[in-house]
Amino acid sequence: MITCSAPAKVYLFGEHAVVYNESAICCAVNIRTRVNIEYSENIVINSSLGTTGIDYEIHPYVSAVVDKIRKKSPYRGVSISIESDIPVGSGLGSSAAVVVATICAFNNLLKLGMDKESIASFGHSIEKEIQGAASATDTYVSTMGGTVAIPARRHLKNPLCNLVIGNTNVFSSTGQLVAKVASLKNIYPEVITPILSTIGKASLRGESLLENEDYRALGELMNVNQGLLEAIGVGCDELSRLIHSSRTAGALGAKITGAGGGGCMVALAENENIDAISREIKNAGGIPIVTGVTDSGVRVD
Ligand code: MEV
Structure with a gap:
């Protein structure tokens, strides 16, 4: 076997x-x-x-x-x-x-x-x-x-931080959310295109922050990215509750991960805050998963 x-x-x-x-x-x-x-x-x-x-x-x-x-x-x-x-x-x-x-x-x-x-x-x-x-x-x-x-x-260098994922357990369709963003971009190209390009710039800046191990700034930019995801219409109440509770509990940054509209959020967290963040995600109706980045892709176990 x-x-x-x-x-x-x-x-x-x-x-x-x-x-x-x-x-x-x-x-x-x-x-x-x-x-x-x-x-x-x-x-x-x-x-x-x-x-x-x-x-x-x-x-x-x-x-x-x-x-x-x-x-x-x-x-x-x-x-x-x-x-x-x-x-x-x-x-x-x-x-x-x-x-x-x-x-x-x-x-x-x-x-x-x-x-x-x-x-x-x-x-x-x-x-x-x-x-x-x-x-x-x-x-x-x-x-x-x-x-x-x-x-x-x-x-890139892996972040030497924990990641706390919060699952809303709300189903969302990636295809529908991608189509929703495409439709907004179609109607308001001069507004939506710069938002997408700013997300790309946040990501590029994130590369050097990872290199310098500056996790405070990395978290801050993840929060900025979250604001931009809200702006393009992929947020939802359940995700917002988990994101804001994580930040209140000490997350360095918290945002949607994936298509949004439900699904999961991710918080960047130092060791001392992971319990509080997990607890607050649970209190806000989500399912917390404490994890971290792994270099181990697909492998024979
Ligand atoms: C979904 O996990 C990520 C999206 O950017 C869609 C995609 O890249 O295919 C929303």
């Missing part, structure tokens, strides 16, 4: 702006999805959602990987079992993590000889097939780990 795992991701800066080729900073975080694989008579896919064969309703991402790999390198059957600590559909890249962990598991079982670049780009093609459109960032960061400047894909 082979077990591979892959991490979730958060945006320190730049979601939405990145869709318009502005800069962003994305980090792999130590919340993982694990995929076990072994040879079997049939195809069996097991997760908390149920036990199926190839099934595009219940296990679309894993089924797509199974199908694609079978066409390239035929095999009789495999039994795949998935366990995940990444909340699904919350902007933390759960689908990217399950896709790259499954590809890595096949790569090792069938000795396919794929390097990490190939795993990331194969993973992106699977996400595109299932979602229609998908940014390559999630699969890239989950495969490579660390802190990555987008679109350059340059590795």
Whole structure:
């Protein structure tokens, strides 16, 4: 049996702006999805959602990987079992993590000889097939780990701080939120385009703040980025409550991570404040997850 795992991701800066080729900073975080694989008579896919064969309703991402790999390198059957600590559909890249962990598991079982670049780009093609459109960032960061400047894909210094994620548990559709920003930009191009470009500038400034380990300023700019995300209409009451409670509890900065409209926020936190921030996120109706950046992208466990 082979077990591979892959991490979730958060945006320190730049979601939405990145869709318009502005800069962003994305980090792999130590919340993982694990995929076990072994040879079997049939195809069996097991997760908390149920036990199926190839099934595009219940296990679309894993089924797509199974199908694609079978066409390239035929095999009789495999039994795949998935366990995940990444909340699904919350902007933390759960689908990217399950896709790259499954590809890595096949790569090792069938000795396919794929390097990490190939795993990331194969993973992106699977996400595109299932979602229609998908940014390559999630699969890239989950495969490579660390802190990555987008679109350059340059590795930056990891923040030596904790990250406290707050999950609103409110479903949001990335596609709808990206379309909402596109529509605002269409109606008010002279207003919205400079906001997106300012988000990109905050992200670029964030790169040098990470380099200098200036986390106070980094947090301040994350707060500025949050204001700009509100301005382009991707905030919501539940996220605002978690963000403001985190700041009151001592976060250096707090903002949406991912598409917004629900899903998760992320707070940059020093050790002494993580308990208070987690408590306040809970009191404000969210589910806190204390984590940090990991250099460990997809791996064999
Ligand atoms: C969603 O996680 C990030 C967005 O920028 C969309 C994308 O980059 O595909 C909102």
